Amino acid sequence: MPNYLSIDTSAHASVALVDYTTGSVIAQKTSPKGNDQTETLASYVRDLLEENNEQGKNLAGIFVGVGPGPFTGLRVGLVAARTFGFVWNVPVYGVMSLHALAERVLRSGEGSGEFVVASDARRKELYWARYDSEGKLLDGPHVSSATELPALPVYGVGAGLYVEELESVGAKPWARSFDWVVDAAHLADRGMDDLLAGKDLSDTAPQYLRESDAQVPAFMKQAKA
Amino acid sequence: MSTTEPIVLGIESSCDETGVGIVRGNRLLANAVSSSMDEHVRFGGVIPEIAARAHLEAFVPTLQSALDTAELTLDDIDAIAVTSGPGLAGALMVGVSAAKALALATGKPLYGINHLVAHVGVGVLEGTILPPTFGALLVSGGHTEILKVTSLTHDVQLLGSTIDDAAGEAYDKTARLLGLGYPGGPAIDKAAKNGDRKAFRFPRGLTLPKFVGNEENPGKHRHNFSFSGLKTAVARCVEHFEANGEEIPVADIAASFQEAVVDVITSKAVRAMQEHGLKTVLLGGGVAANTRLRELLAARCASAGISVVVPPFSLCTDNGGMVAALGAQLVADGVAPSGLDFATDSSQPVTNIVLS
Ligand SMILES: [Zn+2]
Numbered sequence: 001m002p003n004y005l006s007i008d009t010s011a012h013a014s015v016a017l018v019d020y021t022t023g024s025v026i027a028q029k030t031s032p033k034g035n036d037q038t039e040t041l042a043s044y045v046r047d048l049l050e051e052n053n054e055q056g057k058n059l060a061g062i063f064v065g066v067g068p069g070p071f072t073g074l075r076v077g078l079v080a081a082r083t084f085g086f087v088w089n090v091p092v093y094g095v096m097s098l099h100a101l102a103e104r105v106l107r108s109g110e111g112s113g114e115f116v117v118a119s120d121a122r123r124k125e126l127y128w129a130r131y132d133s134e135g136k137l138l139d140g141p142h143v144s145s146a147t148e149l150p151a152l153p154v155y156g157v158g159a160g161l162y163v164e165e166l167e168s169v170g171a172k173p174w175a176r177s178f179d180w181v182v183d184a185a186h187l188a189d190r191g192m193d194d195l196l197a198g199k200d201l202s203d204t205a206p207q208y209l210r211e212s213d214a215q216v217p218a219f220m221k222q223a224k225a
Numbered sequence: 226m227s228t229t230e231p232i233v234l235g236i237e238s239s240c241d242e243t244g245v246g247i248v249r250g251n252r253l254l255a256n257a258v259s260s261s262m263d264e265h266v267r268f269g270g271v272i273p274e275i276a277a278r279a280h281l282e283a284f285v286p287t288l289q290s291a292l293d294t295a296e297l298t299l300d301d302i303d304a305i306a307v308t309s310g311p312g313l314a315g316a317l318m319v320g321v322s323a324a325k326a327l328a329l330a331t332g333k334p335l336y337g338i339n340h341l342v343a344h345v346g347v348g349v350l351e352g353t354i355l356p357p358t359f360g361a362l363l364v365s366g367g368h369t370e371i372l373k374v375t376s377l378t379h380d381v382q383l384l385g386s387t388i389d390d391a392a393g394e395a396y397d398k399t400a401r402l403l404g405l406g407y408p409g410g411p412a413i414d415k416a417a418k419n420g421d422r423k424a425f426r427f428p429r430g431l432t433l434p435k436f437v438g439n440e441e442n443p444g445k446h447r448h449n450f451s452f453s454g455l456k457t458a459v460a461r462c463v464e465h466f467e468a469n470g471e472e473i474p475v476a477d478i479a480a481s482f483q484e485a486v487v488d489v490i491t492s493k494a495v496r497a498m499q500e501h502g503l504k505t506v507l508l509g510g511g512v513a514a515n516t517r518l519r520e521l522l523a524a525r526c527a528s529a530g531i532s533v534v535v536p537p538f539s540l541c542t543d544n545g546g547m548v549a550a551l552g553a554q555l556v557a558d559g560v561a562p563s564g565l566d567f568a569t570d571s572s573q574p575v576t577n578i579v580l581s
Contacts (some may be wrong), residue, residue: 043323080326087330212274
């Protein structure tokens with residue numbers, strides 16, 4: 001039976017192997033750190049495949065988180081997933097990374113009604129998205145300060161970073177979710193659902209949400225004018 | 226695998242070129258390069274985030290292109306080499322992550338190698354015979370170094386380097402001041418052809434006796450470079466003409482600036498070669514295309530009895546072929562691969578030729 005490999009590096013390096021028919025997680029590994037994607041990702045994938053007697057070329061497909069997330073880490077997973085897909089000749093499916101947090105909310109039974117998930121965007125901002133009670137994306141993904149989030153329950157590691165700011169605008173940061181980072185297993189849950197629903201996941205373009213920050217130097221602008 | 230003529234695929238992403246090259250021993254089979262240079266033009270210099278974004282999009286197509294040109298499949302490859310540093314951290318990470326994925330997916334050994342040594346390693350390609358010990362002068366937008374190479378795979382020493390800007394950076398900044406566009410190297414080289422290189426006497430960095438010393442008691446910066454003072458001097462010169470409402474003599478400033486750069490580079494390089502008994506110098510890096518640098522280096526080396534080796538220009542700029550060339554030398558010498566766990570090193574020293 002073929003399985004799916006799932007990779008997300010939008011927050012931490014995270015990998016999972018998921019059963020093709022049942023959707024159950026066969027094995028997963030997530031780094032405790034958010035800055036070691038380049039060092040750890042390839043070894044994590046190797047270990048996952050070896051320990052489960054899986055061959056890359058036999059995979060049914062690869063899910064990869066397309067962000068949003070800090071750019072450098074995000075690209076590590078994207079370029080790796082695309083390269084695996086190229087070498088093994090298996091399809092690569094892009095999944096918006098915040099969906100992993102939304103899946104976790106649904107599966108944990110912690111939520112009811114509309115909710116928001118949030119991850120760390122650094123620079124005093126959050127990456128966030130808004131879902132209905134079934135997990136359907138209503139709004140987002142966005143990047144903004146915590147005070148711009150709607151007055152709804154907020155889940156994920158991002159919620160724990162700005163508790164006061166969120167409460168000041170009527171949002172409800174959910175304490176039991178403050179250690180939830182985006183992970184590959186929950187990402188695959190959403191990816192499999194979307195594939196079953198017939199969605200096209202072939203786009204693996206990164207969701208940067210921010211420009212490159214590059215400024216045209218003042219004297220170059222002068223030269224143009 | 227053939228250990229004398231291994232087939233090695235090399236990956237380069239340390240700056241704004243995404244390169245994938247393939248060699249068989251000392252023969253170059255493919256050298257695919259995708260550059261994001263056009264996207265940096267309006268900024269007058271390389272923007273690291275723009276370069277990194279471009280590497281992600283370019284990697285798989287560039288890999289495919291190299292394999293097509295070489296008429297090989299990944300099964301034919303014996304080993305993979307990738308630039309692990311020095312370079313822009315975010316850019317390096319794209320190439321290294323891709324290389325690790327490629328190595329894991331194909332089951333081939335992976336070498337994380339030094340970008341500067343790869344610039345020298347390219348010299349073994351295309352039938353060039355290098356002596357056992359030689360010197361190298363690397364000049365580009367990212368580096369300005371003098372090296373002593375005793376063994377490409379085991380012993381490379383840094384004799385001197387820039388303590389501030391790279392020479393190519395000085396070219397870019399000066400070109401911006403003169404309104405000559407980006408990249409600055411070719412633009413200034415062209416403008417300088419119509420100028421008088423003696424029109425202005427711009428400073429030669431780190432040439433005072435207190436920095437240079439003598440052969441017995443060398444100063445701290447005997448073989449080092451500095452271009453920040455030169456850049457400031459050019460800016461003052463331009464301001465002077467502007468303040469007086471006079472037209473800026475662009476060609477004369479370009480020629481005089483270029484003369485200051487190549488004079489100090491070539492004189493220091495020749496002295497370093499002589500004092501280390503090196504009879505051959507390899508010129509590498511993108512600025513190797515500069516006509517005045519080649520001319521003056523050739524003249525001064527000829528007087529000093531030093532022969533100059535300049536690889537074809539496409540191999541002087543950043544490319545995957547040079548990474549593959551050094552990788553093939555490492556495989557042939559039986560050097561152990563780096564594995565999958567190494568990190569990028571944006572300031573990797575030349576003494577660290579391959580990561581372990
Ligand atoms: Zn270079």
